[in-house]
Amino acid sequence: xxxxxxxxxxxGLQRTLTPRSIAVVGASPEPGxxxxxxxxxxxxxxxxxxxxxxxxxxxxxxGRPCVRSVNDLPHGVDVVVLCIPESGVLEAIExxxxxxxxxxxxxxxxxxxASDEGRVRQEALAAAAQAHGMVLIGPNCxxxxxYLSGVPVTFEPIVPLQPLEESRGVAIVAQSGATxxxxxxxxxxxxxxxxxxxxxxxxxxxxxxxxxxxxxxNDRVAVIAVYAEQIRQPVRFLALAARARQLGKPLAxxxxxxxxxxxxxxxSHTGALAGDHASATALLQAxxxxxxxxxxxxxxxxxxxxxxxQPSAHGPAIITxxxxxxxxxxxxxxxxxxxxxxxxxxxxxRLVAMLPDYAVAENPLDYTTISMRNPAIVSELVQxxxxxxxxxxxxxxxxxxxxxxxxxxxxxxxPAMANQSKPAVLVALGDGWPLIEEMNDxxxxxxxxxxxxxxxxxxxxxRVAEFGAALxxxxxxxxxxxxxxVALPGPLAANGIVPEYQGKRWLADLAITVPQGTLARDVDEALAAAxxxxxxxxxxxxxxxxxHKSDVGGVKVGIADAxxxxxxxxxxxxxxxxxxxxxVLDGLLVEGMGAQGLELVVGxxxxxxxxxxxxxxxxxxxxxALHDVRLMPADLAIDxxxxxxxxxxxxxxxxGLRGAEGVDVQAVARVVSAIGRQMRANxxxxxxxxNPLIAYPDRVLALDALVVCAQPHRQPEAA
Numbered sequence: 001x002x003x004x005x006x007x008x009x010x011x012g013l014q015r016t017l018t019p020r021s022i023a024v025v026g027a028s029p030e031p032g033x034x035x036x037x038x039x040x041x042x043x044x045x046x047x048x049x050x051x052x053x054x055x056x057x058x059x060x061x062x063g064r065p066c067v068r069s070v071n072d073l074p075h076g077v078d079v080v081v082l083c084i085p086e087s088g089v090l091e092a093i094e095x096x097x098x099x100x101x102x103x104x105x106x107x108x109x110x111x112x113x114a115s116d117e118g119r120v121r122q123e124a125l126a127a128a129a130q131a132h133g134m135v136l137i138g139p140n141c142x143x144x145x146x147y148l149s150g151v152p153v154t155f156e157p158i159v160p161l162q163p164l165e166e167s168r169g170v171a172i173v174a175q176s177g178a179t180x181x182x183x184x185x186x187x188x189x190x191x192x193x194x195x196x197x198x199x200x201x202x203x204x205x206x207x208x209x210x211x212x213x214x215x216x217x218n219d220r221v222a223v224i225a226v227y228a229e230q231i232r233q234p235v236r237f238l239a240l241a242a243r244a245r246q247l248g249k250p251l252a253x254x255x256x257x258x259x260x261x262x263x264x265x266x267x268s269h270t271g272a273l274a275g276d277h278a279s280a281t282a283l284l285q286a287x288x289x290x291x292x293x294x295x296x297x298x299x300x301x302x303x304x305x306x307x308x309x310q311p312s313a314h315g316p317a318i319i320t321x322x323x324x325x326x327x328x329x330x331x332x333x334x335x336x337x338x339x340x341x342x343x344x345x346x347x348x349x350r351l352v353a354m355l356p357d358y359a360v361a362e363n364p365l366d367y368t369t370i371s372m373r374n375p376a377i378v379s380e381l382v383q384x385x386x387x388x389x390x391x392x393x394x395x396x397x398x399x400x401x402x403x404x405x406x407x408x409x410x411x412x413x414x415p416a417m418a419n420q421s422k423p424a425v426l427v428a429l430g431d432g433w434p435l436i437e438e439m440n441d442x443x444x445x446x447x448x449x450x451x452x453x454x455x456x457x458x459x460x461x462x463r464v465a466e467f468g469a470a471l472x473x474x475x476x477x478x479x480x481x482x483x484x485x486v487a488l489p490g491p492l493a494a495n496g497i498v499p500e501y502q503g504k505r506w507l508a509d510l511a512i513t514v515p516q517g518t519l520a521r522d523v524d525e526a527l528a529a530a531x532x533x534x535x536x537x538x539x540x541x542x543x544x545x546x547x548h549k550s551d552v553g554g555v556k557v558g559i560a561d562a563x564x565x566x567x568x569x570x571x572x573x574x575x576x577x578x579x580x581x582x583x584v585l586d587g588l589l590v591e592g593m594g595a596q597g598l599e600l601v602v603g604x605x606x607x608x609x610x611x612x613x614x615x616x617x618x619x620x621x622x623x624x625a626l627h628d629v630r631l632m633p634a635d636l637a638i639d640x641x642x643x644x645x646x647x648x649x650x651x652x653x654x655x656g657l658r659g660a661e662g663v664d665v666q667a668v669a670r671v672v673s674a675i676g677r678q679m680r681a682n683x684x685x686x687x688x689x690x691n692p693l694i695a696y697p698d699r700v701l702a703l704d705a706l707v708v709c710a711q712p713h714r715q716p717e718a719a
Contacts (some may be wrong), residue, residue, distance in 0.1 A: 006213065009205065010217075012103050013103070013211070014214055015078055015103065015135075016078060016079045017214060019049060020062075020078055020148055021050035021052065021074075021077045021223075022042065023052040023053055023054060023070075023073050023684075024038050024042070024051070025054050025081065026055070027288055028058075029663065029678050034083040034155040035083035037157055038081055038083055038154070038155050038706075040063070041152040044152075045151070045160050047150065047151060049078075050077075051293070052073055054070060054073065056068055070092050070099070075282055077100075077102070078103070079104075079105060079153060080096050081101060081104075081105045081153055083106065084496070086109070086110040090125055092120070093106075097128065097131065099249060099369060100596075104136055105137045105141070106136065106137065106439050107142070107155055107618055108138075108139050111125075122202060124589075126204040135206050136205040137198075137201075137206050140200045140201040141200055141202070141611070142181070142201070143177075144197060145462045146157055147161060147193075148195050148220050148523035149196055154177075156177070160197075160309065165355065168193070168195070168219075169193030170187055170192060170193065170222070170225055170712070171197075171211075171221040171223075172187075172225050173200065173215070173225075174199055174227035174228070175200050177199035179199075180197050181300055182198070182295060183197075183295065183302075186296075187299055190303060191378040191443070192306060193251065195215075195220055196218075196668055200428065203232060207232050208226060208231065208232075208237070209237050212240050215249075216243060220274065222306055222309060223243065223252065225299070227258055230279070234610045235611065237282070241287035246266070250290060250309050252289070252298055253298075254292045254293075254295065254297075254298045255291070257276075257277040276607060279610050280609075282613045282632060286469035286633035287474060287597060288471050288473075290305070290464075291468045297463065298464050300307075300459070301467075303714070304461070306425070308422065308464070311392060311393070311422070312392045313466075314341055314391060314393075314686055315340050315341055316391065316423065316425070317337075317341075317361065317363045317364070317365065317385040317395070318397070319365050319367065319395070320374065320397040321364055322399075325429075329454065330364065332454065332455055333458060336458060337460060337462065339465070342363060343362065343390065344388055344390055346584070347385070347387070350384050351384060353596065354384070356370055356426070357435075363391075371553055375408045378414050379412050380547055383416065383478070392468065393420075393422040393424060393425065394420070394422070395427060396413065396426055397429060398413060400439075401432045406435065409439070413426075414442040414448070415442065415445075418445070418447060423449070424448050425450070425457050425460075425461065426446075428450060430579065450483075465585060476637040476639075483681035485678065485681035485682045488506050492709055493545070494711070495549050496708050497706070497708050497709075498546075498591060499586055500540060500549075500704060501542050501587075501589045504517070504705050511674065512690075513700060513702065515701065517591035518532070518589070519586065519588070520588050520590050526539070532594045533590065535556075537558045537559045537592060539568050539590060540555050540556075540591070541572055542585055542587055542589050543585045543586055547708075552580055553571075553576065556572060564592075569588065573611065576647045580687060595694075597663065597694040597701070598653055598692055599693075599698075600619045601616065601620075601690065601692060602688075603675070603688050603689040603690060604634065604682075605686070605688075606679060606685065606687070613631050613634060614679065615631050616632070617629030617650075618646055619691045629649055630647060631649060632644050632672070635677075636672075638666070646665075661697045663697060664696065664699060664700065667695070667698075671690070671693060675688050685708075686705070686709060687708040689704075689705070690704065690706075
């Protein structure tokens with residue numbers, strides 16, 4: 001992909017999104033022709049700017065004059081839409097260049113998505129556009145539609161809409177044109193205002209990041225919904241996400257790829273577990289990007305966040321007239337990790353005064369059949385729940401039912417959900433059971449997010465609560481102290497792997513406790529070291545070419561005395577001669593035995609595209625059996641690291657089980673933080689793996705260390 005500067009692309013894209021003039025190359029009156037659809041869209045939407053048509057065979061279309069070639073167009077056309085086959089696209093772009101065209105939209109396919117030869121042709125398109133200062137949208141895209149300015153630059157037949165009534169709406173960008181259309185239709189079906197819809201296609205020049213950048217500049221965009229199979233500029237996307245957060249514009253993303261085959265085994269467990277998608281997920285969540293798991297979820301979250309862009313991390317109160325819905329809500333919320341907070345004593349007191357004796361004033365709240373006698377009481381219950389400081393919003397479920405019941409609910413229940421300061425979500429149960437006109441009118445006027453599925457509503461609210469928590473975490477991250485690099489021991493081996501004894505020396509410099517130990521180059525040095533350390537000891541082979549020592553008999557534990565040490569020394573060299581003939585060791589590391597404790601792993605990995613992430617979880621053999629780890633950004637605050645550790649599946653082990661004492665979780669978090677600081681401060685470190693890190697009630701001890709660096713290694717200056 002040919003990339004102009006981000007500022008150049010942004011300026012050109014903004015010009016194309018608000019064009020004063022458009023040229024359709026390949027215009028046609030023939031039904032089914034792409035040029036016919038584009039022209040029909042522009043005419044149906046009443047495009048008020050200058051509209052130029054290019055046709056090799058016609059003098060006029062629909063009473064509009066045509067010119068024969070791009071060369072005949074006036075200078076300064078903002079957007080040229082190429083509705084022509086792939087074979088003529090490059091020539092047309094080159095003809096646009098001298099005519100001060102702002103941008104070109106290419107629908108044609110057969111480029112990078114088809115073959116290597118197609119990729120070469122695509123690069124030629126981008127180079128031609130960039131050489132003349134034009135932006136190139138596509139190829140293989142469906143274009144864009146701005147509902148703000150009534151400009152549909154797409155061949156998809158678009159139903160004309162009224163100008164956007166509300167001041168702000170959802171902006172959509174997707175690498176798939178059909179997906180962009182699906183998101184748009186799903187939102188419009190629930191009367192959620194849509195500002196702009198764009199499909200980026202192959203992204204020869206203009207990509208998802210550019211549209212997000214442009215949307216952030218637009219005051220009439222409140223939420224951005226993105227579908228991207230690949231983020232081509234991850235660092236820029238993360239920076240845009242941070243800016244979106246600062247502007248109060250939620251950014252929601254659906255990014256497939258979790259199920260891709262595991263990447264090739266890395267030098268460390270951390271490298272194998274922190275794959276590209278996993279790393280991206282951790283860093284995107286750290287910037288408070290809402291990560292949806294499905295198209296439905298992306299649309300649902302966008303509809304809520306449009307109304308409530310700054311939610312809290314608290315879960316909702318659920319108000320229902322059904323005991324079954326109450327039970328199902330509890331199950332759904334538990335499965336989703338969505339907290340349903342308890343009401344405050346004051347709220348309970350107020351509810352008790354309103355409800356019959358047999359109703360229980362708790363969340364979820366089943367108000368029983370009282371609404372049949374007094375429908376207005378449901379509105380009062382909503383207000384009481386909204387005023388509870390523990391509650392992050394309200395979900396009101398209602399049975400759609402017959403017309404009479406719908407009219408009553410439309411008159412009193414639905415208006416109660418309007419203009420709330422916290423997320424107020426309506427669920428009209430009954431799936432496809434039709435809603436009467438009065439109900440639809442009430443829902444539209446209330447502007448409250450509404451669903452036909454309790455499951456979908458709670459899934460969306462779980463994401464919204466996660467977003468609220470992420471906003472708070474992000475603010476704490478930004479206040480973290482700057483990191484200072486601590487130099488690694490040198491010189492570095494050709495493969496970039498730091499031997500364990502040097503890695504542990506570095507950990508000690510980071511104030512991470514390691515066992516007392518000495519590198520011995522012969523058995524006499526080993527015996528002297530063991531006498532100083534005290535038996536029992538551990539013996540480990542040391543070489544940069546031997547990152548996994550246990551696999552070849554390079555580790556011996558529990559050596560009780562001098563005779564056992566001599567025997568272990570010889571046996572280890574014999575094992576290595578058999579399994580790794582020709583390997584030259586730096587020596588054998590003699591260390592004191594660590595006491596039993598909880599085995600954890602702490603590591604870090606620098607994703608080549610996304611940047612550094614840190615990892616913590618159950619270590620030892622458990623990391624291979626359970627993969628129970630948490631990925632985090634490298635600058636997470638200590639308290640938030642502790643919270644992540646508490647989210648481990650095996651978190652109960654941290655507090656002790658079956659008589660075992662709990663461990664010092666704060667000390668573990670400090671190790672994670674220290675390693676994260678070094679990943680931020682030293683860009684040459686690619687991976688760190690401390691496995692196991694033994695956690696005790698009052699301390700931690702790093703029993704193994706693997707550090708992998710890039711080549712050539714540039715040592716940081718001493719702090």
